[in-house]
Amino acid sequence: xxxxxxxxxxxxxxxxxxVIHRDLKPENVLxxxxxxxxxxxxxxxxxEAYCVPLADDPGTYRWMAPEMIKKKSYGRKVDVYSFGLIxxxxxxxxxxxxxxxxxxxxxxxxxxxxxxxxxRDCPPAMGALIEQCWSLQPDKRPEFWQVVKVLxxxxxxxxxxxxxxxxxxxxxxxxxxGMLHWIQKLGTVNPNSTPKPKT
Numbered sequence: 001x002x003x004x005x006x007x008x009x010x011x012x013x014x015x016x017x018x019v020i021h022r023d024l025k026p027e028n029v030l031x032x033x034x035x036x037x038x039x040x041x042x043x044x045x046x047x048e049a050y051c052v053p054l055a056d057d058p059g060t061y062r063w064m065a066p067e068m069i070k071k072k073s074y075g076r077k078v079d080v081y082s083f084g085l086i087x088x089x090x091x092x093x094x095x096x097x098x099x100x101x102x103x104x105x106x107x108x109x110x111x112x113x114x115x116x117x118x119x120r121d122c123p124p125a126m127g128a129l130i131e132q133c134w135s136l137q138p139d140k141r142p143e144f145w146q147v148v149k150v151l152x153x154x155x156x157x158x159x160x161x162x163x164x165x166x167x168x169x170x171x172x173x174x175x176x177x178g179m180l181h182w183i184q185k186l187g188t189v190n191p192n193s194t195p196k197p198k199t
Contacts (some may be wrong), residue, residue: 007035012144024082025063061102077138084133
């Protein structure tokens with residue numbers, strides 16, 4: 001959970017500066033001597049106002065949002081999509097689309113709206129957050145500051161109850177809808193906050 005929070009907080013700051021990373025994947029996350037994760041490799045990052053579709057880069061297809069693969073216009077939510085796959089990787093312990101080449105993975109995502117299978121032992125609330133992050137429609141993906149708040153709630157639940165059975169709406173059987181509702185509620189709390197850089 002701490003690792004996921006480190007990445008989300010780093011991305012929250014990057015997005016607050018108007019920058020889209022565009023290549024968020026495990027290889028571009030470093031760990032320091034205190035076991036804190038840092039976002040690295042800004043080689044294809046761009047200012048949000050100036051981003052243009054990239055030339056093909058098969059190495060990043062496994063974590064690339066559908067709108068980037070299709071070379072459609074896109075915004076910072078492409079990074080949230082990639083983060084969803086990193087979260088899945090943390091839960092599953094393997095790379096996404098392991099049995100496919102990067103090109104096959106891109107084809108499956110774009111033409112079949114395919115996503116990796118959420119492991120059965122993944123807590124429903126975490127599974128719902130992952131699915132929210134990799135939603136096909138960018139406007140249904142949360143902002144990183146919202147992801148940070150959700151992950152902080154998860155961390156608190158783990159610390160106090162020793163479990164991640166935290167569900168945004170316990171009476172709602174569909175955890176994804178509960179998560180979406182919770183994230184939408186967060187949107188009214190803090191829409192113009194400027195996150196402080198982590199020191």
